[in-house]
Amino acid sequence: MGSTWLVAPPYRRLHEAAVDVVVLRCENPSVSFPELLETMGEMSAPVIVLSPRADTETVVEVFRSGMGYMVEDDFGVRVLSSAVMAAMMGNTYVSPVACAVLREAAWRGRVAGDAAERLRELLSPRERQIMELLSTGLSAQEISLRLRLAEKTVRNNLSSIYAKLGARGSTEAVLRWLGTAPAVRA
Structure with a gap:
């Protein structure tokens, strides 16, 4: 069984043990995140970035890499624990403030008729x-709780959406939905 590691520069200890999830707490992810990825090299552990920064460029950069992003003071211990567990299962968690930043960036940059809009039209209501x-x-x-549907129904819909x-999964689907990732060719 591996572990979850809270890391800070210079990240040398990462290679000392099996790591399931890396939690990067930093002030400036634009500097620390690329440095961490370089140090990780071939390691395939998911990363959750914890930072006070909630600017569009930073959040989008981390999320496009398929990593989680949590803005400090936007979550509690239970949510962090859930995010780590989700990362271990291949899911990506974005805290509510980070999610709002992603959504705002997507809507600001959207142009009617663009690739993201065409993808949206593929989906049923x-x-x-x-x-x-x-x-x-x-x-x-x-x-499923919010829509009063069976969880299996929601999962079936998600499979169809993907x-x-x-x-390949929820992160990539959300990136495409928000228009922050390249669309696939039809």
């Missing part, structure tokens, strides 16, 4: 509703 909730950071279970968007 229910699938668009589910993606809207997924993009706010809700899990399949939370979406196929339609050409996404």
Whole structure:
């Protein structure tokens, strides 16, 4: 069994043990995050960035890398624990403030008729509703409760959405939904 490591520069200890999840707490992810990724090299452990910064460029950069982003004072211990568990299962967590930053960046940069809009049109109204909730950071279970659907129904819809968007999972689907990742060719 591996472990979760809270790291700070220079990150040398990362290679001392099996690591399931890396939690990077830093003031400036634009500097620390690339440095961490370089140090990790071939390690495939997911990363959750904890930072007080909530600027668009930083949050989008980390999220595009498929890593989680949590703005300090925007979550509690239980949420951090859930984010670590989700990362161990291959999911990405974005705290509510970071999610709002991503959504705002996507809507500000959107142009009607662009690739993201074409992808959105591939989805049924229910699938668009589910993606809207997924993009706010809700899990399949939370979406099922919110929409009063069986969790299995939500998961089936998510599978269909991933196929339609050409996404391998929720992070990639949300990036495409928000228009912050390249669209797949139809």
